[in-house]
Amino acid sequence: MLNRIGISLDEELLKQFDALIAQRGYSNRSEAVRDMIREELIKKEWSDTDSEKTQVGVAIMVYDHDAHDLSHKLTHLQHDSHDLIISTTHVHMDESNCLEVLLLRGKAKEIASLGNAITSTNGVKMGKLVPATTGERL
Amino acid sequence: MLNRIGISLDEELLKQFDALIAQRGYSNRSEAVRDMIREELIKKEWSDTDSEKTQVGVAIMVYDHDAHDLSHKLTHLQHDSHDLIISTTHVHMDESNCLEVLLLRGKAKEIASLGNAITSTNGVKMGKLVPATTGERL
Amino acid sequence: MLNRIGISLDEELLKQFDALIAQRGYSNRSEAVRDMIREELIKKEWSDTDSEKTQVGVAIMVYDHDAHDLSHKLTHLQHDSHDLIISTTHVHMDESNCLEVLLLRGKAKEIASLGNAITSTNGVKMGKLVPATTGERL
Amino acid sequence: MLNRIGISLDEELLKQFDALIAQRGYSNRSEAVRDMIREELIKKEWSDTDSEKTQVGVAIMVYDHDAHDLSHKLTHLQHDSHDLIISTTHVHMDESNCLEVLLLRGKAKEIASLGNAITSTNGVKMGKLVPATTGERL
Numbered sequence: 001m002l003n004r005i006g007i008s009l010d011e012e013l014l015k016q017f018d019a020l021i022a023q024r025g026y027s028n029r030s031e032a033v034r035d036m037i038r039e040e041l042i043k044k045e046w047s048d049t050d051s052e053k054t055q056v057g058v059a060i061m062v063y064d065h066d067a068h069d070l071s072h073k074l075t076h077l078q079h080d081s082h083d084l085i086i087s088t089t090h091v092h093m094d095e096s097n098c099l100e101v102l103l104l105r106g107k108a109k110e111i112a113s114l115g116n117a118i119t120s121t122n123g124v125k126m127g128k129l130v131p132a133t134t135g136e137r138l
Numbered sequence: 139m140l141n142r143i144g145i146s147l148d149e150e151l152l153k154q155f156d157a158l159i160a161q162r163g164y165s166n167r168s169e170a171v172r173d174m175i176r177e178e179l180i181k182k183e184w185s186d187t188d189s190e191k192t193q194v195g196v197a198i199m200v201y202d203h204d205a206h207d208l209s210h211k212l213t214h215l216q217h218d219s220h221d222l223i224i225s226t227t228h229v230h231m232d233e234s235n236c237l238e239v240l241l242l243r244g245k246a247k248e249i250a251s252l253g254n255a256i257t258s259t260n261g262v263k264m265g266k267l268v269p270a271t272t273g274e275r276l
Numbered sequence: 277m278l279n280r281i282g283i284s285l286d287e288e289l290l291k292q293f294d295a296l297i298a299q300r301g302y303s304n305r306s307e308a309v310r311d312m313i314r315e316e317l318i319k320k321e322w323s324d325t326d327s328e329k330t331q332v333g334v335a336i337m338v339y340d341h342d343a344h345d346l347s348h349k350l351t352h353l354q355h356d357s358h359d360l361i362i363s364t365t366h367v368h369m370d371e372s373n374c375l376e377v378l379l380l381r382g383k384a385k386e387i388a389s390l391g392n393a394i395t396s397t398n399g400v401k402m403g404k405l406v407p408a409t410t411g412e413r414l
Numbered sequence: 415m416l417n418r419i420g421i422s423l424d425e426e427l428l429k430q431f432d433a434l435i436a437q438r439g440y441s442n443r444s445e446a447v448r449d450m451i452r453e454e455l456i457k458k459e460w461s462d463t464d465s466e467k468t469q470v471g472v473a474i475m476v477y478d479h480d481a482h483d484l485s486h487k488l489t490h491l492q493h494d495s496h497d498l499i500i501s502t503t504h505v506h507m508d509e510s511n512c513l514e515v516l517l518l519r520g521k522a523k524e525i526a527s528l529g530n531a532i533t534s535t536n537g538v539k540m541g542k543l544v545p546a547t548t549g550e551r552l
Contacts, residue, residue, distance in 0.1 A: 001148070001149040002146050002147070002148060002149070003146065003147060003148070003149050003152050004144050004145070004146045005144070005145050005146075005147070005152065005167060006142050006143070006144055006145075006168075007142070007143050007144075007145055007167065007168045007171045007172075008140050008141065008142045008143075008168045009140070009141060009143070009168065009171070009172050009175070010139070010140060010141070011139040011140070011141050012275050012276075013172065013175065013176070013275070013276060014141050014143065016175075016179055016275060016276075017175045017179070020175075020178060020179060020182060021396070024392050024395070024396050025392045025393050025395075025396035026396040027396075027398070028398070029143060029145065030144075030145045030146045030147065031396065031398045031399075032396070033145045033147070033171060033174075034145075034147050034151065035395065035396075035400075035403070036171075036174040036175075036178070037147070037151065037154075037155045037158075037174075038151070038401055038402060039402075040158060040174070041154055041155075041158060042402060044158060056338075056369070056375060058334070058336050058377060058406075060334050060406060060408055062332075062408060062409050062410075062411040062414075063411070064411065086367050086375075087365055087367065089363055089365045089377070089379065091362050091363065091379055093332070093410055093411055094410070094411075094412070096411075097410060097411030097412065098411075099332060099379060099408065099411075101334060101365070101377055101379060103365065103367055103375060103377060116300050116301045117301050119300070119301075119311065120297070120300050120301035120302040120303075120307065120308070120311075122303070122304070122307050123307075124311075125314055125409065125411050125414045126314060126315075126318060126408060126409050126411070126414070127311070128406065128408075130334075130336060130404065130406050132336055132338060132375065132402060132404075133338050133401065133402050134338075134369055134370070134373060135338040135339070135340065135369055135370075135372075135373030135374075135375075135401050135402070136370070136373065137150045137151070137154060138150075138151060138154075138338075138401045138402070159534070162530050162533070162534050163530045163531050163533075163534035164534040165534075165536070166536070169534065169536045169537075170534070173533065173534075173538075173541070176539055176540060177540075180540060194476075194507070194513060196472065196474050196515060196544075198472050198544060198546055200470075200546060200547050200548075200549040200552075201549070202549065224505050224513075225503055225505065227501055227503045227515070227517065229500050229501065229517055231470070231548055231549055232548070232549075232550070234549075235548060235549030235550065236549075237470060237500075237517060237546065237549075239472060239503070239515055239517060241503065241505055241513060241515060254438050254439045255439050257438070257439075257449065258435070258438050258439035258440040258441075258445065258446070258449075260441070260442070260445050261445075262449075263452055263547065263549050263552045264452060264453075264456060264546060264547050264549070264552070265449070266544065266546070268472075268474060268542065268544050270474055270476060270513065270540060270542075271476050271539065271540050272476075272507055272508070272511060273476040273477070273478065273507055273508075273510075273511030273512075273513075273539050273540070274508070274511065276476075276539045276540070277424070277425040278422050278423070278424060278425070279422065279423060279424070279425050279428050280420050280421070280422045281420070281421050281422075281423070281428065281443060282418050282419070282420055282421075282444075283418070283419050283420075283421055283443065283444045283447045283448075284416050284417065284418045284419075284444045285416070285417060285419070285444065285447075285448050285451070286415070286416060286417070287415040287416070287417050288551045288552075289448065289451065289452070289551070289552060290417050290419065292451075292455055292551060292552075293451045293455075296451075296454060296455060296458060305419060305421065306420075306421045306422045306423065309421045309423070309447060309450075310421075310423050310427065312447075312450040312451075312454070313423070313427065313430075313431045313434075313450075314427070316434060316450070317430055317431075317434060320434060413426050413427070413430065414426075414427060414430075
């Protein structure tokens with residue numbers, strides 16, 4: 001069910017808001033406000049690391065597949081947490097560098113723990129866990 | 139002049155928004171939305187490092203005043219940029235640690251440059267430059 | 277070629293550093309320090325939005341495929357920038373919600389512009405562009 | 415007591431690290447590495463919101479003193495938490511806008527709660543709580 005709420009703000013602030021969202025490609029204010037709200041909600045959800053709720057995350061890593069027997073180690077790591085991993089995409093960036101992206105679903109704690117394990121692996125040049133959302137109730 | 143705009147959003151998203159802002163102490167939605175908008179505008183303003191507009195920033199540093207002749211060095215640094223510094227507050231945290239907070243006004247580039255100089259000084263344990271705003275037009 | 281540099285730090289700070297990286301799963305200090313350095317370098321690379329260098333980014337979006345003819349719109353958007361998109365992974369989260377992750381390669385400005393277009397599309401619940409790296413020289 | 419640890423890294427990564435810290439004004443690598451370590455430690459300390467340890471924070475606010483009887487309200491708010499506030503600095507930015515900076519010491523939870531109360535007050539244009547540190551053991 002769609003609700004409509006009224007927001008009051010100074011003319012000058014409104015003008016600046018309109019300029020900002022136009023620049024970001026929004027065609028209406030409601031979507032821009034909803035996006036800001038959702039972003040805050042996702043941040044809040046993930047700040048509760050003990051939550052039992054199902055979360056979604058995206059792990060991004062860049063590594064040199066030749067170094068340290070890395071492909072092998074990372075494959076191992078992933079199999080140990082295979083129930084968390086929805087899918088993996090792998091891109092050969094150049095002769096040595098790989099970009100690998102894992103879509104993850106599970107408890108915040110478990111997702112974070114896999115993220116840490118990947119990032120701290122010797123030879124992983126960049127490792128980042130990005131909090132996402134199931135989209136439910138948003 | 140006060141304007142009133144209508145924002146449409148799903149009942150479920152609205153319910154979660156209301157819960158979030160209640161927890162953060164807001165007594166009405168307008169103020170919460172205005173705060174999100176202002177935050178985006180301040181971020182945007184500061185992302186333009188070449189701007190000639192007057193900005194406001196807060197530099198925070200924690201240091202051991204005994205180490206490396208630090209008090210002396212930091213005083214020097216501040217005098218070199220005295221036209222940027224509105225005021226300085228100093229707190230003696232314990233026998234050795236100091237907290238010092240500088241309120242700064244000037245071009246983004248100049249403020250950032252002073253922030254870098256402070257942070258990189260040997261013995262400064264924490265140095266952080268926080269973008270703020272003059273409040274004009276917000 | 278591998279270099280070895282010496283870093284001096286207080287015993288107490290070292291103790292805390294060791295505890296921190298143990299908790300994050302690092303087996304040696306060098307890798308932890310290298311990761312912190314790389315993170316700063318990636319941040320710096322992306323802060324130069326006018327750079328002509330090839331960058332890598334990951335766009336993450338969660339949306340309701342039923343809403344607003346979204347699947348159709350997003351497919352259009354992606355085809356308009358097909359030369360930026362290395363690959364797309366799509367997950368059906370539940371009956372209505374989708375998670376879609378795009379691996380992107382191009383100039384920072386172009387990647388950011390596609391990220392904005394996705395995020396601002398009506399009905400995209402979460403849209404985020406994550407700066408990554410080609411891994412070159414890191 | 416000063417310790418010295420060895421860090422090994424690729425020549426290319428070292429070259430880029432040196433360029434980065436030169437640009438930020440560091441005169442030696444040790445201080446740059448120590449700063450990165452301390453930043454991580456401060457982040458970690460503050461992520462434990464239930465900690466009973468004494469923390470330090472800086473609250474920054476920009477507001478229009480004419481609006482909503484704000485000066486009065488904010489003074490009240492501060493007196494209610496007077497035991498948390500080490501000192502307050504106030505700057506008259508222009509005819510209507512004020513910058514006020516509070517140095518805070520207390521438990522993370524208490525500091526955060528005061529930060530929320532300030533930010534959510536009607537008429538506060540910018541409210542931000544910045545985690546700092548006592549400097550102990552860093």
